[in-house]
Amino acid sequence: MSPSARNPFGTRNGLAYGLLGLPLAFVALPLYVILPNHYALEFGVPLATLGAVLLGARLFDALIDPLLGRLSDRLFARSPSAVLGMGAIAALLLAVGFALLFFPLVDTPTALVTWASATLMLTYAGYSALSVSHQSWGAMLGGDERQRSRIVAWREGLGLIGVVLASVTPVAFGLPTTTALFFVVLALGWLAWTRAERPLPQPALHAGEGTSIWLPFQHVGFRRLLVVFMLNGIASAVPATLVLFFIQDRLQAPKTMEPLFLGSYFLAAALSIPLWLAVVKRIGLAPAWLLGMGLAIATFGWATQVGAGQTTAFVIVCALSGIALGTDLALPGALLAGVIQANGQSGRAEGAYFGWWNFAIKLNLALAAGLALPLLALFGYAPGARDAQALDALLVAYCVLPCLLKLAAAACLYFLIIKHPQEVQP
Template identity: 30%
Template sequence: MLLNKNTQLSNSKLAAYSAPAIPITVFAVPFLIYAPPFFASEMGLGLATVGTIFMIARFWDLISDPLMGFLSDRIPSRWGRRRHWIVLSVPLLMIATVLVMFPNYIPGTHGNSLYVLLSLLFLYVGYTMLTISHISWGAELSEDYNERSRIQAWREFANLTAMAMVLLVPAILEQTGSAVTMQDKMNAMGWYVLCTLPPMVFIAVRNVGEKKYVKPAKVAGFKEEVRAFWENRFLRRIVIADLMIHLPTAIRGSLFVFYVQTVIGMPEWTAVIMISYFVAGPLAVPIW
């Protein structure tokens, strides 16, 4: 289905568009909460090595994100510019999920920092392919300011709700009273991704269309795009504000488990405490 520029999406289509947030949100805050302590302790890598690995992985994002945007803009398919990239990301993310979240089933992974690094880089390739394409798709569903705000509100509501849903998995495990390991929690979240990713992407791609792609007469080069960004002071302000918002979020996510376990001394309440934080998010979306 092709959309025109002034199409107002129904709530059902907005829910379908937001569906991929249900699995992909795992790799945002929940993954950053549990992966570092898991790799540092149960995988035997140590905090310094894990910190270096995640730093390299995030610097890799600095390259892969604009590269994915470049490819997504310039290589369309009969579906449009975005949906085929989202579909292609599914097998990559499923393989990466197995590599990153189920290392206990793969021989020779304990203490293997190179394995963890390469697995993370592979994971972020699939994650970037899906998220960049998904966000760009949402920005193109309408040219109306209010409708775009409505689209992004639905996506953000889905993200925050999905985070609470994902954290329910380790929360339930923590409250069983048995000896639950970080590996158990990683396995559980891995199964969550493997079971929800294909159907949620199918729902989005099947039920929500794109605008008809018209090749522009002139395509700006990389240098021109960088110059246009640098000369747009309003866009610079937005990027700086976004950096200031996400930096403390990343710090909090990386240190949260260590703080709850070693400072507060309540490891069995780690996920429950974090869920209370994310429950407030969806409740505030309609207000904003």
């Protein structure tokens, strides 16, 4: 019997387990949204060079995730306390790497590129080790669709609070205060995790399975879900990488409005999660995710009509796309937990699955930065551009490309998952 079956996953358990999601999401926004814009404007790093740095660092980050997943499984087999100890080391690496990344001790162009590459890899290593173990812990608590979605919703809902804080504090208080706040919430998140409900020990995997990093790919349900997740993830990663450029150059909004746009996006996502959980209760995880994709497509289609000065319209775009984001955050992870249960590997191989899951997330982000930024430069866009050709290129990259990718993801979700529920349900 899983812990969740014995004790309903209520507020106390939700806060204890989910609070670490707040600092992990808090740090993710500066790393994936603010960093490209920060290095381009503050340090003058060219977009093509910056894209190459981000691509290389994120590919490194993606490649280590499956290895970290297997390490996590071995630590879980030893004891939850071993996992928490590794989490403390990972949190320290994350904090140090983040501070060095945003406050470089060098200033020449070549040295800045080298420094950014090294500190990004350090930061990503700590972030990934912590994330994989934390996600695996939640999946090991098990339960039915509603229970699994509640566990993920606590983690992602508190994470969205972290993202809202991260969208406001850099502009309102500056990066030094943002960094100090991150240190505090990271320490609190780890301490709360030490008091979270612990998964019950499970029997070991069959001979040979425990050492195979490729174990998840032996199951068709995982392969199908991963295809959908990657297509949808790239669709979300491209506008996340480009949003500040869109706000500054296409919308031509003052910098002081950036917290409003980002805050409305993530706040709407956080507030939408209880709504999506109610939808899951009525129609199930996969159909609810499909509805969210449809909303995102409609919203980004409308965003193609938003021009300079239309800040109110863009706030609405941010809010609607944030509501759609709620499904991306709360539902795929719950579907993955169902795949693990359906494969009979609960409590034994979550790290392997979430290692590859996070590999997909990082690969999406790497492709978004490594392809979108150099292509924009190729078509004549640079930060501060105002000519029609450059802004049209930005519009296509920010709005049209995500819509096409979301359509592909929605088609795959319907034909690969919804039409084959036995592959993803225990």
